[in-house]
Amino acid sequence: MRLSAPVYHLKRQARLLSRRENVPLHTALDRVAREEGFGSWSLLATKAAEAEPAGRLSARLMPGDMVLVAARPGHGKTLMSLELAVAAMKQGNRAVFFTLEYAHADILDRFRDIGTDPADFDQLFQFDNSDAISAGYIIEALRSAPRGTLAVIDYLQLLDQKRENPELMVQIRALRSFARERGLVLVFISQVDRSYVASGKPFPDIGDIRLPNPLDLSLFDKACFLNKGEIRFQAT
DSSP states (O other): OOOSSOHHHHHHHHHHHHHHHTOOHHHHHHHHHHHTTOSSHHHHHHHHHTTSHHHHHHTTOOTTOEEEEEESTTSSHHHHHHHHHHHHHHTTOOEEEEESSOOHHHHHHHHHHTTOOGGGGTTOEEEEOOTTOSHHHHHHHTTTOOTTOEEEEEOGGGGGSOTTSOOHHHHHHHHHHHHHHHTOEEEEEEEBOGGGGGTOOSSOOGGGBOOSSOOOGGGOSEEEEEETTEEEEEOO
Protein backbone atom coordinates (compact mmCIF):
# COMPACT_ATOMS: atom_id res chain seq x y z
CA MET A 1 0.00 0.00 0.00
CA ARG A 2 1.41 3.38 -1.02
CA LEU A 3 1.65 5.99 1.74
CA SER A 4 0.44 9.53 1.20
CA ALA A 5 3.79 10.89 2.46
CA PRO A 6 7.18 9.58 3.65
CA VAL A 7 7.10 8.02 7.13
CA TYR A 8 9.01 10.89 8.72
CA HIS A 9 6.31 13.31 7.47
CA LEU A 10 3.60 11.09 8.95
CA LYS A 11 5.45 11.02 12.28
CA ARG A 12 5.58 14.79 12.23
CA GLN A 13 1.83 14.93 11.58
CA ALA A 14 1.28 12.63 14.56
CA ARG A 15 3.38 14.81 16.87
CA LEU A 16 1.46 17.90 15.82
CA LEU A 17 -1.82 16.06 16.35
CA SER A 18 -0.68 14.92 19.79
CA ARG A 19 0.08 18.49 20.85
CA ARG A 20 -3.00 20.01 19.25
CA GLU A 21 -5.49 17.56 20.76
CA ASN A 22 -3.52 16.77 23.93
CA VAL A 23 -3.52 13.02 23.31
CA PRO A 24 -0.66 10.56 23.86
CA LEU A 25 1.75 10.27 20.96
CA HIS A 26 1.04 6.57 20.47
CA THR A 27 -2.67 7.40 20.10
CA ALA A 28 -1.89 10.07 17.50
CA LEU A 29 0.42 7.68 15.63
CA ASP A 30 -2.28 5.01 15.49
CA ARG A 31 -4.80 7.55 14.23
CA VAL A 32 -2.47 8.64 11.42
CA ALA A 33 -1.86 4.97 10.59
CA ARG A 34 -5.60 4.29 10.32
CA GLU A 35 -5.95 7.24 7.95
CA GLU A 36 -3.30 5.54 5.80
CA GLY A 37 -5.25 2.27 5.84
CA PHE A 38 -3.37 0.40 8.57
CA GLY A 39 -4.77 -0.93 11.86
CA SER A 40 -1.92 0.50 13.94
CA TRP A 41 1.31 2.46 13.65
CA SER A 42 3.41 -0.67 14.21
CA LEU A 43 1.80 -2.30 11.18
CA LEU A 44 2.39 0.79 9.05
CA ALA A 45 6.04 0.99 10.16
CA THR A 46 6.68 -2.67 9.44
CA LYS A 47 5.12 -2.57 5.98
CA ALA A 48 6.76 0.73 5.07
CA ALA A 49 10.31 -0.07 6.17
CA GLU A 50 11.43 -1.77 2.96
CA ALA A 51 9.37 0.52 0.74
CA GLU A 52 10.89 3.71 2.16
CA PRO A 53 13.84 5.10 0.17
CA ALA A 54 16.33 4.59 3.02
CA GLY A 55 15.17 1.02 3.61
CA ARG A 56 15.54 0.15 -0.05
CA LEU A 57 19.03 1.65 -0.24
CA SER A 58 20.20 0.22 3.10
CA ALA A 59 19.38 -3.29 1.90
CA ARG A 60 21.79 -2.79 -1.03
CA LEU A 61 24.81 -1.57 0.94
CA MET A 62 27.98 -3.62 1.34
CA PRO A 63 31.16 -2.91 3.34
CA GLY A 64 33.48 -0.83 1.19
CA ASP A 65 30.71 0.92 -0.73
CA MET A 66 30.94 4.53 -1.86
CA VAL A 67 27.43 5.96 -2.21
CA LEU A 68 25.97 9.15 -3.67
CA VAL A 69 22.67 10.50 -2.30
CA ALA A 70 21.68 13.41 -4.54
CA ALA A 71 18.75 15.79 -4.78
CA ARG A 72 17.82 19.43 -5.04
CA PRO A 73 17.42 21.27 -1.71
CA GLY A 74 14.43 20.27 0.39
CA HIS A 75 13.91 16.80 -1.08
CA GLY A 76 15.14 14.80 1.92
CA LYS A 77 18.73 13.81 1.16
CA THR A 78 19.97 14.72 4.67
CA LEU A 79 17.08 12.91 6.35
CA MET A 80 17.60 9.88 4.16
CA SER A 81 21.31 9.80 5.00
CA LEU A 82 20.46 9.94 8.70
CA GLU A 83 18.00 7.08 8.20
CA LEU A 84 20.85 5.07 6.68
CA ALA A 85 22.91 5.88 9.77
CA VAL A 86 20.07 4.69 12.01
CA ALA A 87 19.76 1.46 10.02
CA ALA A 88 23.50 0.85 10.49
CA MET A 89 23.29 1.52 14.23
CA LYS A 90 20.32 -0.83 14.61
CA GLN A 91 22.65 -3.53 13.31
CA GLY A 92 25.21 -2.61 15.97
CA ASN A 93 27.50 -0.63 13.67
CA ARG A 94 28.91 2.82 14.29
CA ALA A 95 27.71 5.86 12.36
CA VAL A 96 29.55 9.14 11.88
CA PHE A 97 28.17 12.36 10.39
CA PHE A 98 30.79 14.73 8.95
CA THR A 99 29.42 18.14 8.02
CA LEU A 100 30.55 21.65 7.22
CA GLU A 101 26.93 22.83 7.13
CA TYR A 102 25.17 21.83 10.36
CA ALA A 103 25.58 22.33 14.11
CA HIS A 104 25.09 19.38 16.44
CA ALA A 105 21.71 20.70 17.60
CA ASP A 106 20.52 20.86 13.98
CA ILE A 107 21.31 17.20 13.43
CA LEU A 108 19.60 16.20 16.69
CA ASP A 109 16.50 18.01 15.39
CA ARG A 110 16.77 16.10 12.11
CA PHE A 111 16.96 12.84 14.03
CA ARG A 112 13.76 13.80 15.83
CA ASP A 113 12.14 14.51 12.46
CA ILE A 114 12.60 10.84 11.61
CA GLY A 115 11.46 9.76 15.09
CA THR A 116 14.91 8.82 16.40
CA ASP A 117 17.06 9.91 19.32
CA PRO A 118 20.76 9.10 18.79
CA ALA A 119 21.06 8.68 22.57
CA ASP A 120 19.16 5.42 22.07
CA PHE A 121 22.28 4.01 20.44
CA ASP A 122 24.69 4.67 23.32
CA GLN A 123 28.10 5.52 21.87
CA LEU A 124 27.43 4.39 18.30
CA PHE A 125 26.77 7.86 16.84
CA GLN A 126 29.44 10.51 16.34
CA PHE A 127 29.01 14.06 15.01
CA ASP A 128 31.90 16.04 13.53
CA ASN A 129 31.68 19.55 12.07
CA SER A 130 35.34 20.49 12.13
CA ASP A 131 36.41 23.21 9.70
CA ALA A 132 39.26 20.90 8.70
CA ILE A 133 37.03 18.23 7.10
CA SER A 134 38.66 16.79 3.97
CA ALA A 135 39.55 13.32 2.75
CA GLY A 136 42.70 13.28 4.87
CA TYR A 137 40.79 14.40 7.96
CA ILE A 138 38.05 11.79 7.44
CA ILE A 139 40.61 9.02 6.98
CA GLU A 140 42.38 9.92 10.21
CA ALA A 141 39.08 10.21 12.09
CA LEU A 142 38.01 6.74 10.90
CA ARG A 143 41.42 5.08 11.12
CA SER A 144 40.34 2.81 13.99
CA ALA A 145 36.66 2.52 13.00
CA PRO A 146 35.45 -1.09 12.94
CA ARG A 147 34.32 -2.81 9.75
CA GLY A 148 30.71 -1.92 8.90
CA THR A 149 30.91 1.68 10.17
CA LEU A 150 28.79 4.02 8.04
CA ALA A 151 29.97 7.60 7.59
CA VAL A 152 27.95 10.40 6.00
CA ILE A 153 29.87 13.24 4.33
CA ASP A 154 27.80 16.41 4.04
CA TYR A 155 28.43 17.21 1.34
CA LEU A 156 30.54 16.08 -1.62
CA GLN A 157 31.12 19.51 -3.15
CA LEU A 158 32.38 21.06 0.13
CA LEU A 159 35.46 18.83 -0.03
CA ASP A 160 36.44 20.89 -3.07
CA GLN A 161 36.15 24.37 -1.58
CA LYS A 162 39.48 24.94 0.17
CA ARG A 163 42.45 25.58 -2.07
CA GLU A 164 44.83 23.91 0.38
CA ASN A 165 43.00 20.59 -0.02
CA PRO A 166 43.99 18.17 -2.81
CA GLU A 167 41.87 18.07 -5.96
CA LEU A 168 38.46 16.47 -5.49
CA MET A 169 39.40 13.52 -7.72
CA VAL A 170 42.44 12.82 -5.54
CA GLN A 171 40.37 13.02 -2.35
CA ILE A 172 37.65 10.68 -3.60
CA ARG A 173 40.19 8.13 -4.84
CA ALA A 174 41.86 8.17 -1.42
CA LEU A 175 38.52 7.70 0.33
CA ARG A 176 37.55 4.87 -2.04
CA SER A 177 40.77 2.98 -1.31
CA PHE A 178 40.36 3.56 2.43
CA ALA A 179 36.71 2.42 2.46
CA ARG A 180 37.60 -0.81 0.70
CA GLU A 181 40.61 -1.49 2.89
CA ARG A 182 38.65 -0.94 6.13
CA GLY A 183 35.25 -2.29 5.06
CA LEU A 184 33.45 1.02 5.70
CA VAL A 185 30.42 2.51 3.95
CA LEU A 186 30.85 6.15 2.90
CA VAL A 187 27.68 8.05 1.99
CA PHE A 188 28.16 11.37 0.19
CA ILE A 189 25.30 13.84 0.17
CA SER A 190 25.49 15.65 -3.17
CA GLN A 191 24.09 18.76 -4.73
CA VAL A 192 22.20 18.62 -8.00
CA ASP A 193 22.68 21.40 -10.53
CA ARG A 194 19.84 23.92 -10.64
CA SER A 195 19.49 23.40 -14.39
CA TYR A 196 17.73 20.13 -13.55
CA VAL A 197 14.64 22.07 -12.43
CA ALA A 198 14.00 23.27 -15.99
CA SER A 199 14.75 19.90 -17.58
CA GLY A 200 11.31 18.39 -17.04
CA LYS A 201 12.81 15.04 -15.98
CA PRO A 202 11.00 13.19 -13.15
CA PHE A 203 14.34 12.51 -11.42
CA PRO A 204 17.82 14.01 -11.64
CA ASP A 205 20.50 11.63 -12.86
CA ILE A 206 24.27 11.24 -12.82
CA GLY A 207 24.63 13.99 -15.40
CA ASP A 208 22.94 16.47 -13.05
CA ILE A 209 25.51 16.18 -10.23
CA ARG A 210 27.01 19.63 -9.69
CA LEU A 211 30.77 19.40 -10.26
CA PRO A 212 32.77 22.65 -10.18
CA ASN A 213 35.88 20.56 -10.93
CA PRO A 214 36.36 17.22 -12.72
CA LEU A 215 35.43 14.02 -10.89
CA ASP A 216 35.12 10.48 -12.22
CA LEU A 217 31.73 9.47 -10.82
CA SER A 218 32.46 5.81 -11.55
CA LEU A 219 34.51 5.94 -8.34
CA PHE A 220 31.16 5.58 -6.58
CA ASP A 221 29.54 2.16 -6.35
CA LYS A 222 25.94 3.26 -5.98
CA ALA A 223 23.95 6.42 -6.65
CA CYS A 224 20.40 7.30 -5.74
CA PHE A 225 18.41 10.37 -6.65
CA LEU A 226 15.51 11.78 -4.65
CA ASN A 227 12.56 13.82 -5.82
CA LYS A 228 9.34 14.47 -3.88
CA GLY A 229 9.85 11.55 -1.52
CA GLU A 230 10.58 9.05 -4.28
CA ILE A 231 13.89 7.41 -5.10
CA ARG A 232 15.60 6.21 -8.24
CA PHE A 233 18.82 4.19 -8.39
CA GLN A 234 21.28 4.67 -11.22
CA ALA A 235 24.53 3.01 -12.19
CA THR A 236 27.60 5.22 -11.95
